[in-house]
Amino acid sequence: MKLLRAALALLPLLLLRPAGAVEPISLGLAIAGAAASALTGIISYPRLYCYFRECCLQRHDQRVAAVLQENLDKKLFGQHLVGKVVVKAVKGFLNNTKAKKPLALSLHGWTGTGKNFVSKIIAESIYKRGLQSKYVHQFVATLHFPHAHSINLYKDQLQSWIRGNVSICPRSLFIFDEMDKMHAGLIDSIKPFLDYYEFLDGVSYRQAIFIFLSNAGAEKITEVALDFWRNGRRREDIQLTEMQNALSVSVFNNKNSGFWHSTLIDRNLIDYFVPFLPLEYKHVKMCVRVEIESRGYVVDEDILTRIADEMTYFPREERIYSDKGCKTVDAKLDYYYDF
């Protein structure tokens, strides 16, 4: 008790002499604290930690368009229309700071012609980690929305998912695969997000990108391509406008297209219809060559030709276009190259 009183009596003396407080231990602690705060501040600075962790892109990299063009030229075979449209669309959209609506691409075509491949390339050009990025979301109709009777649940979930992710990162990418198998009403539920609204419940969707992949319209595309071939014209002469009009109407009327009578086309919320032409013999050979090279084997022209010959082609008389596009090529490779 007396000790306490003595201590209390001495305390004012301490206050009257501030210089006395500057002593090594407390000063050292203070400096360490200041240094720790400074270090935290530096580490939290976006430019620095975005090298180590993935960040949402607020300003897109200027090189995206160039990277995209390069990848499409090198890796995608036989789709001259796709290269043109996709690069211009993505570049124009990313450069436009005042976009009025999110970018909505609809990729249509025969199986194995490269639709998923192109969406993968797009994802990789824009996001560092490509399809693994946490800002890229892929939905497969048959996997994520399997049961027709739970459609209301799917609608609610999808809307919440899109709303939540776009509010975190406005520059999100949503890929919807197997659109021809998706319930017609489900797509209507995301229509509001694709429209020309500035804000919906406080969230702006104008910087997001939506990609829809489907096989619908493939017959129409093949028809046009076949016409060109039969008239002796070059494949590269096929123009986008001819395809787009034919596609748009046929997809709309096709009961299986998932867009059937959907308001997406009614309201013209799809910015671009991108057609994928069926692949010819020479393109299949290109696919095989790339696959061989990627595995590190030596390219043997004989085996290449044999593999390409093994694929089935349609139509029955002319046998120009590969039935499965470039699919099953790697399986056939394994058969021929048995190491």
Place this chain on the structure above:
Amino acid sequence: MPRALGLLWLLLPGLSALEPLSVGLAIGVASALTGYLSHPNFYCNYVECCPGAGHRINATALKTQLDTKLFGQHLAKDVVLKAVMGFSNNPSPKKPLTLSLHGWAGTGKNFLSQILAERVHPAGLRSKFVHLFLATLHFPHHEQVKLYKEQLQNWIRGNVSVCPHSVFIFDEMDKMHPGLIDAIKPFLDYYEQVDGVSYRKAIFIFLSNAGGDLINKAALDFWTSGKQREEIQLKDLEPMLSVGVFNNKNSGLWHSSLIDRNLIDYFVPFLPLEHKHVKMCVRAEMVARGYAVNEKVVEAVADEMTFFPKAQKIYSDKGCKTVQAKLDIHEDVMMRDMKAKR
């Protein structure tokens, strides 16, 4: 007790600063500052405030915006200008302003409601006093109509009591459940007060595609009879619209008491856009992006759009929608031209 004394002795050096005059002065200055900061004239520059009773919409600004930004809708401009100015200048309106905008897709209905909202609340659609409802987004499931009704009524009542000059925009009316609109009928009526809240200064805007085909038909009739588009009068369209919308099962206003009781003040028709209007849209978009207007590109983009009817090909199918996307395709042509000029 001794501990308390000890603590008091600790504070003694600081206490010497607390003497009446300076404390009194400090309290006086703090109160004056708080008073000044709380005055609406000051803090309304930083935080959004509800417009006061004496607030009037600027007529010239509204007219200029409509003239420069909205293309091809002489009827809509006329009606909206008169309606809104009349309502705003009226010190005690008898009922809230109710506009019903009808027309084909891409003709500018949302655009016009946006311009209107910005005139009343400067922050436009971002304002906390402007509420946008989409039938497909906010009221998706028809089984839950009762829940939506209650929620909607509470929302409207709450927001109008906070700010009497609230603006409510209902989009996709053709997809809304018919009964849901009946739920807000009491708010649109000629009551002085409903449960202590007066709705007379609020604005309700309904957007829908219903009646669009009727309007197109009327416009086409005018065209085929060789008359000018600008000669179309409201009286030619309004009665046809009202009945058409009333009988259309998909209009959301179907047999609704909104029309029964004439609670809609104005039916505003949006005419389909012609080739020249599409070109105006393209030019405006190019200017907005900072490019010089290249007539070749404008022509090319406008030609790419699809037109109806199949024989005459006068009116654009999508209005001005997808113009931006088509511009992106032609962008490299524009960039080349810009470089050539340098």
